[in-house]
Amino acid sequence: MRLDRFLSNQPQFSRQQVRLLLIEKRIRVDGRVVSDPHHEVRDFSRIEYDAQLLQAGKPARYFMLHKPPGCVSATQDPEHPTVLDLLDEPDKHDLHIAGRLDFNTSGLMLITNDGHWSRHLTQPQTKMPKVYYVETEQVIGAEYVTQFNEGIYFAYEDLTTQPAGLQLLGPCSARLSIVEGRYHQVKRMFGYFNNKVVRLHRESIGPLVLDSQLAPGQYRPLSPEEVGLF
Numbered sequence: 001m002r003l004d005r006f007l008s009n010q011p012q013f014s015r016q017q018v019r020l021l022l023i024e025k026r027i028r029v030d031g032r033v034v035s036d037p038h039h040e041v042r043d044f045s046r047i048e049y050d051a052q053l054l055q056a057g058k059p060a061r062y063f064m065l066h067k068p069p070g071c072v073s074a075t076q077d078p079e080h081p082t083v084l085d086l087l088d089e090p091d092k093h094d095l096h097i098a099g100r101l102d103f104n105t106s107g108l109m110l111i112t113n114d115g116h117w118s119r120h121l122t123q124p125q126t127k128m129p130k131v132y133y134v135e136t137e138q139v140i141g142a143e144y145v146t147q148f149n150e151g152i153y154f155a156y157e158d159l160t161t162q163p164a165g166l167q168l169l170g171p172c173s174a175r176l177s178i179v180e181g182r183y184h185q186v187k188r189m190f191g192y193f194n195n196k197v198v199r200l201h202r203e204s205i206g207p208l209v210l211d212s213q214l215a216p217g218q219y220r221p222l223s224p225e226e227v228g229l230f
């Protein structure tokens with residue numbers, strides 16, 4: 001929300017007063033004087049008028065989880081454990097997942113209460129690279145490298161996937177980097193060659209690599225530096 005809107009919503013200020021307060025530099029956001037009425041404030045912003053606290057700002061929370069296979073990327077599920085069940089945190093209903101993984105996919109998952117941060121991370125325009133370790137049923141041929149780089153046509157969405165980087169590791173294993181997050185994208189890309197993915201593990205999202213200290217099912221908060229990477 002815009003700062004002037006936030007202030008006008010306060011019962012003690014009229015619109016005209018809001019303009020004056022900003023010009024007189026009496027409003028602070030997160031400790032800094034702000035006079036721009038368009039300045040975006042969020043639930044996490046601390047907003048002060050002189051010495052009076054108008055909004056304390058709720059703490060933003062960011063976690064990295066090593067998702068194990070056999071767990072649903074959802075906040076609730078009637079049958080299976082969910083990734084949120086793995087967190088021992090208060091107010092879990094405030095948290096959401098930034099980029100889902102399939103039931104049997106393991107690896108790096110980011111969880112937060114900051115919608116702005118997670119939107120930036122997951123929206124297709126950001127083209128955030130996601131790196132997966134993949135094992136398949138059949139041998140992965142060199143032609144996959146060219147085809148994945150050129151893109152695979154997905155009839156359902158009527159689109160061709162963005163160029164993806166494939167590094168062959170063994171006859172049936174590879175590392176794949178994709179910049180989108182289409183439904184079952186990796187499985188469908190290998191499906192183009194009728195090759196079934198039997199193991200899928202997300203190693204990294206952008207510059208953030210899954211912490212090797214985290215066993216499957218474990219998680220930890222992100223450091224401010226890690227949050228600021230995005």
Ligand code: URA
Pocket residue numbers: 100101102103105183184185186187188200
């Ligand atoms: N692609 C898939 O097919 N599954 C995942 O879980 C992630 C990417």
